[in-house]
Amino acid sequence: MNKKWDAIIIGGGAAGLFCAGVAGQLGKKVLVLDHADILGEKIRISGGGRCNFTNLHSGPANFLSLNPHFVKSALARYPAKEFIQLVQSYRIGYHEKHQGQLFCDDSSKQIMDMLFIECAKGNVTIKNPVIIESIAQDSGQWLVKTNAGIERSSSVVMATGGLPVPAIGATAFSLDIAKQFGLKVIEPRPGLVPLSFTSEEFDALNELAGLSLPVRISSGSKGARYGACRFNEDLLLTHKGLSGPAVLQASSYWVEGEAIHIDWLGAVEINGRFNCDELFNDEENRLKLTETILASVMPQRLAKAFAEQQKLLGRKWAEVSKKDRQALKELITNWSVKPAGTLGWKKAEVMLGGVDTKALDGQTMMARQYPGLYFIGECVDVTGHLGGHNFQWAWASGFACAQAL
DSSP states (O other), rough: OEEEEEEEEOOOOOHHHHHHHHHHHOOEEEEEESSSSSSSSHHGGGHHHHEEEEEEOOOOOGOOOTHHHHHHHHHSSSOOHHHHHHHHHEEEEEEEEEGGEEEEOOOTTTHHHHHHHHHHHHOEEEOOSSOEEEEEETTTTEEETTTTTTEEOEEEHHHOOOOOOOTTTTTOOOHHHHTTTTTOEEEEEESSSEOOOOOGGGGGGGTTTTTTEEEEEEEEESSSTTEEEEEEEEOOOOOEEEESHHHHHTTTTTTTOOOOOEEETTTTOOOOOOOOHHHHOHHHHGGGGGHHHHHSSSSEEEEOOOOHHHTTTBGGGSSSSHHHHHHHHHHHHHHHHHHHEEEEETSSSSEEEOGGGBBBBBOOBBBBTTTTEEEOGBBOOEOOOTTTTTHHHHHHHHHHHHHHH
């Protein structure tokens, strides 16, 4: 038998390493176990190699869960500004991109190095690659059997993440452990994932591949798992259909068999505001061509495609009937398309679903039925929007857990 630990953390990713560093610096004896040869691969590849490590505006409204109130305590106790201060203390250069997203100026490796240094400050022991063979309770303590021996601990923290990107070692291990102890698991499915489309839906837009523009996109419904959403995000037209941040956001709410809706003018502002009716009823536009009017608020190629689709190409606005104007307005402000499916776990950025939060204490992340058993990070039924929110959940849930160990 090896020495007894205060906590064994299963998983050396964002949540696991951060939790270990905090707990270690609070005086706890912490062991981190991971099956991977190299830790933190998901951090390394995130944000195009620059790690979108948090979001300035991260809050409860940016997360999906069947229990939306669950995130409030952890996010309040460790908000984004706390992690930003930690990054600043390591003199890691960073910059803000779209809608509060923060990225490293240099490399995501800087975040990994910071996490390892934080663990070293807390005298955390890290062992990898190690295969976990079983986790069991015995006389008030936890026994973790590995291929390298048995470890004893007062607490076990499950931080193995979710199912996306199996090529870098993603597994359902935390979910399996939850099921082993009778905890409910919300069925996982890919989130922030590209959607696939049938080719016939895009015949009219086939020549627009590579075009990108901001839109308002809507997905989901009141009766869906996470309700409905509406985002102002950038959309990318591709040879296969639609992509870009707008589609990734919509995918987390999308229900199979339902359509997504796009307002191609929803993100457009003229003099601080935009009203489609004003554009369509402006007397100054009477003698302009339909495609010219549309090109004032959207890319010219897209304007021409919509005018052509409605058989209005080359026609002056004064010649367009009220009925045709209304049909054109409906087309560009409520364009509907039904995805065929998603591109699956290989292309997903996050996992929707996971350990049911009703089984956990929101202040500590501990399983209510099993004192000393914790679940943090992506394996929990908490999924952030695109833009650094999922990392913020890793830091916040890891911090909350560390305080309780």
